[in-house]
Amino acid sequence: MNVQEAQSVDEFASRYQTNSKDLIDRYCADDLDRELLAACAAREFTPEQVEHIMYVSAFTSWVMEGEVRKDKITPTIISLKEIAIGLIQAGCDATTAEFGLIHDTIEDTEKFDELGKPEKKVTAQVIEKLFGAAHAKATEAKEA
Numbered sequence: 001m002n003v004q005e006a007q008s009v010d011e012f013a014s015r016y017q018t019n020s021k022d023l024i025d026r027y028c029a030d031d032l033d034r035e036l037l038a039a040c041a042a043r044e045f046t047p048e049q050v051e052h053i054m055y056v057s058a059f060t061s062w063v064m065e066g067e068v069r070k071d072k073i074t075p076t077i078i079s080l081k082e083i084a085i086g087l088i089q090a091g092c093d094a095t096t097a098e099f100g101l102i103h104d105t106i107e108d109t110e111k112f113d114e115l116g117k118p119e120k121k122v123t124a125q126v127i128e129k130l131f132g133a134a135h136a137k138a139t140e141a142k143e144a
Helices: 009-018 020-027 031-042 047-064 076-089 094-102 124-131 133-143
Strands: none
Touching: 031 047, 031 076, 047 076, 047 094, 076 094, 094 124, 094 133, 124 133
């Protein structure tokens, strides 16, 4: 079984640990991801920073898969990736770019229980478990 078949946040994280290439191939394969990688390269982020940004991007893409913005057309993940790219291009560090990728995940998944997707519902505790306390704090205001 591969990462894209994960049924919960914990399973997603566990599978990432054993097969990060599969995860990145599945969830980081569009033009915006190439732009994200190019922005990281232009800022000369370390390979570890780039891998972590792509992990956060892949996680957010997995959570938001099939979700669209209020226009009912645009995939939610597009604006999140565009924000991260813009932050990097504006000179922000890798961690701030990651905050840009996950900043709406709590708010955007609040109704997942009603939509029959409770396994993809994101809380501050999930963010802290996967990415650390600083990332959880960055999303805290959205959960209140």
